[in-house]
Amino acid sequence: MKPVDSFLNRAELVSKSEAETHAEVAAFLSCPASYPHHPDEVRVVETHTALVFMAGEYVYKLKRPIALDFLDCRSLEARRRNCQSEFAANHRLAPGVYLGNVPVTREADGTLAISGSGTPVDWLVVMRRLDQANALDQRIAAGLVSISDVDRVCRTLAQFYLSQPPIMTSPVGWIALWKEKVAIVRTSLSDPSFGLPEDEYQAPLQAIEQFLARSSGLMTTRLAQGRIVDGHGDLKPEHVYIGEQVLIIDCLEFDERLRWEDPFDEIVFLGLECRRLGAPWIAPRLVDQMAQLLGERPPEELLRFYRTYRACMRARLMIEHLRDEAPRTPEEWPRKARLYLKFAIEALSPGDQS
Template identity: 40%
Template sequence: MRRLNEDETLEAMLRSGKTRSADAEQLAAVLARFYSHAARVLIEPETYLASLHEAAILDWRVLLNRSFGLPHGTILRVASVQRRFLEQSAQTLIERVSRRLVVDGHGDLRPEHIWLTPPYPIIDCLEFNSRLRASDALDEIAFLHLECERLGGRRFGDAIRRRLARTLHDDPASGVFLFYRIGRAMLRARLSIAHLFDAHPRTPEKWPRLARAYLALAEADARQLKRLLAR
């Protein structure tokens, strides 16, 4: 057993601007192998669609709590696009479930859980909850892509996405990747601001700022997705 160097996480390397294209290629290869062999999760398409809708509703309800002072216009615009995608593109999502693209994955694939040193270990899989690990593999990569952009590493995230596009059946024209990114951004915004439900939250000034950053990313993606839906 050896101790992993915190300075070699993907998060630390993105913050310091030290990531390399070779790192993206190697990490993508690790992820491709993982998703190619990950156990498939059997779920009814209607159940999957309902879970996406219910998760979005929960995010909206918390984020629209007036005590948090978050931008309601932004939240409502994003929510409108999410709702529209679920209505217009339900069949696309159903086909992904039918093609058995929902896997028993990591559950919380963030840059802080990834090391950019051989063999590119990935830690903190949500072993305690199989339900939280069950998702479209493209959803997990959309989350990683979102976090890379938030940390200033959009190009690194783009490289990962390109390398995994065929493995994960990522069709940019479908809007699925954008939809998943929006969902993850809204979830992270909710989890961030929910810290203020605590009577004495640590670093209370941090959470509204972080929630707003995620909402800004969600709104930018929602504008792109809205244009795709209008075609």
């Protein structure tokens, strides 16, 4: 089974030889016989930045040799470093899940091998495979999430946040980073080629820009209080596993600055995604429990800013899929972007707790 890698249709992002090698490695990893533990089958999952090979009890992640606005993995060395960063970042919230980094090698006879004696042609992140039924998004879909489940997630996250040293950066640098992130969101959502109605994105964008201009002191106060830590960076329901132990995978690995976060920003994002999946009750529970466990709660104005920004940011990520050479389900991305913009507008209301 050879996976379709539509992202590599953009030839300007990678050399022909690199693209051919990537396709060869992907085909090799799609075959059960390629693995030392001989799984019965291999299921391939595509993400924006990687191909994920579900091979029996293990998972192997292959980075795409592409350049996007937030990372550049075109070189073998860049992919090796990215794999190392992912392994290091994820030990914190998923102990025992991430097993290491191994090369795909070109052997003397020209064949490929996983961790062979030949020359590395690519690198993999190796993980222990988790039971998908325990993922929070799957439990929401099955109607199996309880209040105690949410509280367990909060306890795991609170313990993690309290163990992280505060980020040491200047107030000017902190606000500059936020302005940079918001500017990127505006550039995408206002791009006329996407055709998003101005009345759907203008109000929330103006609200978050005005907050940064007039109320940024709330954010620099959080920084001065040591509330900003190296967090997860991409806290979505599909990354949260609720089994005997709460495990949280897929920390954002390519830019540590994008993991510099207020814990309440992260859990607001998790609550937003739970709402999208049909469980809006989880969002206020997350905030209330985290406030109790951390012993403090940000002002509601700041929480509203986080909700609005996160919804706009997700709208931006949805609509950006249309820049792909051959986007999958192109009709879906504007619909999803407009749903998030609806959430962003609703978050402007002082009474909104989602």
